[in-house]
Amino acid sequence: FLTRNDALIYSAITLVYYFILSVYTKDFSSVKSILFSGLILGFFVVSQTIFRWLYYGDILPNTYYLKVDQVPFLIRINDGLVYSWDFIKSNNLLLLLALFGSLFRSNSKKIYFLILILFAVVYQIYVGGDAWGRWRFMIPVIPLIMILSTLFMKDVIDLILEKSQKTFNMFFKKNMKELVFFIFFAIVCYLNAFPYLNEIRLKVQLSDVIYNQNNINKSVALNAILMPQATIGVFWAGSIPYYTDRYAIDFLGKSDLYIARMYPHLPSEFVWLQKITIPGHNKYDLNYSIKELQPVYIQRYHWIGQNLRRYTVENYVRFEYVDENGVTTLILKKDSPYVYWDRGKVLMWGE
Known part of the structure; x- marks a missing residue:
């Protein structure tokens, strides 16, 4: 908790x-x-x-205000349904087996597992889904889905053995029961994991890995060129603030009371049963976060409907830092006393 x-x-x-x-x-x-x-x-x-x-x-936690407060209920439910439907489509076979597993030869513990799974889906819908795919809110109940699916496959094999001892005796001897179950289970797992095989085999690199690598490199650079008094303005309010240990301004409001309590930026036109907005990423005010709070470092000067390029060009500079990780380009407050300017090179905008 x-x-x-x-x-x-x-x-x-x-x-x-x-x-x-x-x-x-x-x-x-x-x-x-x-x-x-x-x-x-x-x-x-x-x-x-x-x-x-x-x-x-x-x-109440700030993330409640950020993701739920001021967000129209119907829009939130719409996005939650769209998000959850993608989960169901991507895991349809496993979910179907889990449903059968909870109802076939049912008992109280199976129903308990099913209730936990259903509540996870309902919660995911209520909060409007998530900004990313992969359905992280469902992770606590994925083992339960696997257990129910496995129990159903086992029950089906047991039923076949019970009802067809004579007819299929040569095929379903007791010493083959485990082998049949393993083959069946392996096929189901393979089919369910098929869309992600290249990632499982490490043939492709996840985009999150690339983003995290870039953020860590930026954190190393910021630690080298910023004094402890410097403030940093970020969209990715996890790894960069954690590894820099500088006062962080979260442009998307996860740790900002003002941003979290704003009315979300919503499209003027949208279609129901299609994704309308991005939870946790639809509240922002760069005029407040950049112009008013004046962070020494900013990760970006634009987000969806706002672009402060002109202000940034006038008040910030691009700064190049080189270390063993390669070249890292940062956006820093012009003439800030909290920057070790001699540890890198100022670039012209457009370079």
């Missing part, structure tokens, strides 16, 4: 499930343990909420 607050969803469902199961089976000793576990979870929830209120002055 302390790492990701949405873990509360899965924790709460789990506690409710085991509480109902324990009451139904009259296992009252387990009820006490479950209630105690709930108190521990509640302690962390309340403690973090109090800390957030005392430290930030709000009981």
